[in-house]
Amino acid sequence: MKLSKWGTCVLALMVVACGNLVETAQPLESTQGTLRLPLTAPSPEGEVKLVGAAFNITGAQTVSISDTSADTLTVPLIEGDYTIELAGSWHLEHVSAPSTPLMAELLSPPVLAFSVSKGTMTEVRYLFKRAGSGSVDVGVSVDNGGSISGTLTFTQHEGPTDSEFASLVGKSVPFVISFETSRVVKLGGGAKAISVETGPIFVQFGGRDGALLEKHVSPFFKGQTTAFNVSSLSDGYQVLSNFAIEGVGSGTPLDFTSYESQPFRGSVDGGGYPAATAFEFQSTMIFSLHAFGDLSGTFAGTVVPK
Numbered sequence: 001m002k003l004s005k006w007g008t009c010v011l012a013l014m015v016v017a018c019g020n021l022v023e024t025a026q027p028l029e030s031t032q033g034t035l036r037l038p039l040t041a042p043s044p045e046g047e048v049k050l051v052g053a054a055f056n057i058t059g060a061q062t063v064s065i066s067d068t069s070a071d072t073l074t075v076p077l078i079e080g081d082y083t084i085e086l087a088g089s090w091h092l093e094h095v096s097a098p099s100t101p102l103m104a105e106l107l108s109p110p111v112l113a114f115s116v117s118k119g120t121m122t123e124v125r126y127l128f129k130r131a132g133s134g135s136v137d138v139g140v141s142v143d144n145g146g147s148i149s150g151t152l153t154f155t156q157h158e159g160p161t162d163s164e165f166a167s168l169v170g171k172s173v174p175f176v177i178s179f180e181t182s183r184v185v186k187l188g189g190g191a192k193a194i195s196v197e198t199g200p201i202f203v204q205f206g207g208r209d210g211a212l213l214e215k216h217v218s219p220f221f222k223g224q225t226t227a228f229n230v231s232s233l234s235d236g237y238q239v240l241s242n243f244a245i246e247g248v249g250s251g252t253p254l255d256f257t258s259y260e261s262q263p264f265r266g267s268v269d270g271g272g273y274p275a276a277t278a279f280e281f282q283s284t285m286i287f288s289l290h291a292f293g294d295l296s297g298t299f300a301g302t303v304v305p306k
Contacts, residue, residue: 033116037073040095047095048102050128054088060116077116081215083208085111086126104128107147109174109206113214125202127178129304146198149176150301152205152285159293164212168295173210175301177226177245178202184276192273193231201226201245217289220247220254228258230266230274237263238274240281240303258285258299278304 035057040049050068057063060080065073066088087110091101107127114124129147152173157166181199186192203221205213228243240261247254261283267275285299 032076032078035073035075035077035116037075038071039068039073040071045094046097048092049095051091051093051098052088053086053090056085056087058083058085079116081113081115081211083111083113083211084124092128107149107178108176108204109210111207112204113206113208113211115215125204127176127204146182147176147178147304148301149174149304150299151175152287153298153300154287154295155297157293157295159289160291163289163292165289165292165295168209168212171209173213174206175210176204176206179226186271186273187229191231191233192268192271193229194274195227195229197227198225200224203245217247217254221245221256230279232266232268232272232274233263235263236265238266238279239263240279240283243283243299254290255288256285257288258283278302 037055039053040047049071053068055063055065055068055073057065057075057077059082060078061082063075063077065075068088086106086108092104093100093102105128107129108125112124112126127147152175154168154171154173157163157169159166179198179201183197185195185197187195200223201221203218205211205218224245224247226243226245229241231239231241233239241259243258245256247256261281264279264281266279267277269275280300280302282298282300285297287295289295
């Protein structure tokens, strides 16, 4: 058994919002909520900043932010459902070396959903993957691990016809699952395979069509673990199988299961076992929402262990 910490450096920009109910388009000082967006983060090599970004917020209010020169942005908002879009020609840089971009890519979907509710706080994170060995931690919080990102395409809903989840049929929703650690076990007997069990996961569903899942599903997957197998086939291909996440704490059970993927080309280690390198996959899945029915369709994306 091997405990690994796959080397993805991720910058997490957190949106923190709390709000009170008002009935006007403009928040009152005594009842408004506040969205807080830090743009800087400490790292062993010095503070890192997101530069050149713009943010478009839509929902109960519409707000566009183009001046991101401050270290932290604060925006008053009224209670309601929102989406925030990361736009602009952004890059990351060390505060001590301005105008020198760091190699990084956006891991999260560019459009994320969040809600502002009375007396509550909501956190939304944009995750950025740093290029390189992953030895430098950057971000407001850091995921030094793996990720699974891609798209869920829903083709069928079985269950109550009045379930709001039925509206997702025919829609494609981007997602990202990030985790800091994983436990990898080489499986004996039959085809050479590995079993991967992650540490606690962070799940995001993006886009406007993903708002329903982000609001009602993500909170109950957060902190859970996921597991999957990768098996080598005789023709040099590999398959992903037994991928599952079980959500708890919602009062209504939730679980996600993916069936064996289509074969894909993957790397192997010196012993012929699947290696912990990036690969793309596609499979079918079922999203069991129990009292709200089942959603099924396609689960496709990329596993990025480093």
